Amino acid sequence: MNLPPSHLRNLDYSVVQQCMHCGLCLPTCPTYDATKLERNSPRGRIALMRAIADGEMEATKGFADEMYFCLGCLACMTACPAGVNYAELFERARAEAEESGALKNPKRNLLRALMLRWLFMDLRRLRTLGRAIRLYQQLGLQRLARGCGILKLLPRRWRELEVMTPAIQPRFSADLIAPVSPSRGAKKYRVALLTGCAQDLMYSDVNRDTAEVLARNGCEVATPVRQSCCGSLHAHNGEWNLAQELARKNIDQFPPEQFDAIISNAAGCGSHLKHYATLLAEDPVYHARARLWDVKLKDIHEWLLEIGLDSPRAQGAPAQTVTYHEACHLCHGQKITAAPRQLLRAIPRLTLVELPESAWCCGSAGIYNLLQPEMANQLLDRKLGHIVSTGAQIVATGNPGCLAHMTNGIRRQGLSVRLVHPVTLLAEAYRKERLGD
Ligand code: SF4
Numbered sequence: 001m002n003l004p005p006s007h008l009r010n011l012d013y014s015v016v017q018q019c020m021h022c023g024l025c026l027p028t029c030p031t032y033d034a035t036k037l038e039r040n041s042p043r044g045r046i047a048l049m050r051a052i053a054d055g056e057m058e059a060t061k062g063f064a065d066e067m068y069f070c071l072g073c074l075a076c077m078t079a080c081p082a083g084v085n086y087a088e089l090f091e092r093a094r095a096e097a098e099e100s101g102a103l104k105n106p107k108r109n110l111l112r113a114l115m116l117r118w119l120f121m122d123l124r125r126l127r128t129l130g131r132a133i134r135l136y137q138q139l140g141l142q143r144l145a146r147g148c149g150i151l152k153l154l155p156r157r158w159r160e161l162e163v164m165t166p167a168i169q170p171r172f173s174a175d176l177i178a179p180v181s182p183s184r185g186a187k188k189y190r191v192a193l194l195t196g197c198a199q200d201l202m203y204s205d206v207n208r209d210t211a212e213v214l215a216r217n218g219c220e221v222a223t224p225v226r227q228s229c230c231g232s233l234h235a236h237n238g239e240w241n242l243a244q245e246l247a248r249k250n251i252d253q254f255p256p257e258q259f260d261a262i263i264s265n266a267a268g269c270g271s272h273l274k275h276y277a278t279l280l281a282e283d284p285v286y287h288a289r290a291r292l293w294d295v296k297l298k299d300i301h302e303w304l305l306e307i308g309l310d311s312p313r314a315q316g317a318p319a320q321t322v323t324y325h326e327a328c329h330l331c332h333g334q335k336i337t338a339a340p341r342q343l344l345r346a347i348p349r350l351t352l353v354e355l356p357e358s359a360w361c362c363g364s365a366g367i368y369n370l371l372q373p374e375m376a377n378q379l380l381d382r383k384l385g386h387i388v389s390t391g392a393q394i395v396a397t398g399n400p401g402c403l404a405h406m407t408n409g410i411r412r413q414g415l416s417v418r419l420v421h422p423v424t425l426l427a428e429a430y431r432k433e434r435l436g437d
């Protein structure tokens with residue numbers, strides 16, 4: 001039978017047929033755990049994808065809804081003994097869902113066009129929006145709007161989204177980090193730092209801390225002012241062509257030939273950034289450079305441990321306990337689990353206590369918490385319950401999405417724990433060390 005081409009049909013068939021239906025992934029899947037329905041499980045979703053690849057089924061609205069109910073957390077990939085590449089299947093399936101038009105409606109089309117095709121394709125636009133939100137927050141208008149009850153006039157969904165508006169940093173990365181930060185001490189490596197999109201708006205301080213920590217560990221850090229989104233948002237939301245366009249831009253802006261490593265401190269971005277060669281597999285101009293790019297792309301924890309992290313010297317800081325939440329795209333997407341723990345253990349007077357279900361998704365999952373708030377909040381409550389059970393004063397995690405989502409939950413529940421990127425804790429320890437020099 002001659003089937004028309006499609007994202008799933010174009011995919012190497014060995015990827016589609018790899019699942020042997022053993023079901024070992026089912027207990028690790030948060031959506032299956034919540035509903036106990038086969039169609040909400042990895043095995044069920046892969047069966048749907050295969051039916052489309054085999055031409056037995058079209059991409060219907062039911063299929064598209066199912067693909068958007070999946071968190072893309074990749075816990076199933078860690079559990080799978082057959083090595084099913086769920087990450088690639090998931091991205092292709094969402095692209096298939098978008099191409100089918102099954103979810104199209106004017107409101108959704110407009111929002112997607114604004115966000116994916118306009119806002120995140122040029123970060124100057126995103127920063128302009130960030131500045132406007134910052135002004136709204138700094139002038140006290142947000143507090144006023146929340147206090148006077150005017151927000152009750154908004155539709156319920158808008159009110160829910162308003163509550164989730166992140167705090168925008170007073171200064172973005174380009175104002176905090178020099179285009180080239182010299183290494184402190186002998187220069188051993190030349191690295192580039194990706195400052196991200198949402199990360200730059202919400203956690204530019206983490207970017208500054210990352211640059212400081214790298215410099216303290218013998219790296220000269222290039223942080224170009226002009227940067228692009230990594231494209232993970234586009235790839236995870238069915239915009240394959242835009243994701244490819246952004247991958248090419250990034251390779252041009254950060255020529256991999258010029259650096260020992262290209263550093264990401266955002267787990268979700270890093271997981272996507274390490275697969276540009278797959279994304280550009282059929283691009284004759286960029287594929288070879290994309291392969292080199294993938295080799296050079298390093299998560300910050302991974303890189304620091306690889307080059308031999310220089311532990312901060314002990315100082316008189318008060319003893320504290322920290323627990324570690326594993327961002328899905330760090331532990332499942334990049335298989336990095338030991339390095340962040342080693343980094344935390346290297347900090348004087350910090351005691352790491354293990355978090356139960358540390359690798360279970362918190363519900364953030366890119367923009368999943370905006371699209372599927374009910375499931376996202378269920379997962380958030382489960383995560384916060386475990387955090388409370390540890391009694392830790394600090395929760396560390398290496399992804400801006402998790403940080404923002406959990407910040408909202410912590411505020412809502414009135415918990416007194418500090419939520420922070422591991423690199424910030426390390427940067428603080430180095431600063432204390434300098435004060436004691
Ligand atoms: S990515 Fe996560 S939510 Fe989706 S099928 Fe796999 S385990 Fe389940």
Ligand code: SF4
Nearest residue numbers: 019020022023025080
């Ligand atoms: S995805 Fe892997 S673990 Fe899940 S049913 Fe298929 S082969 Fe088994």
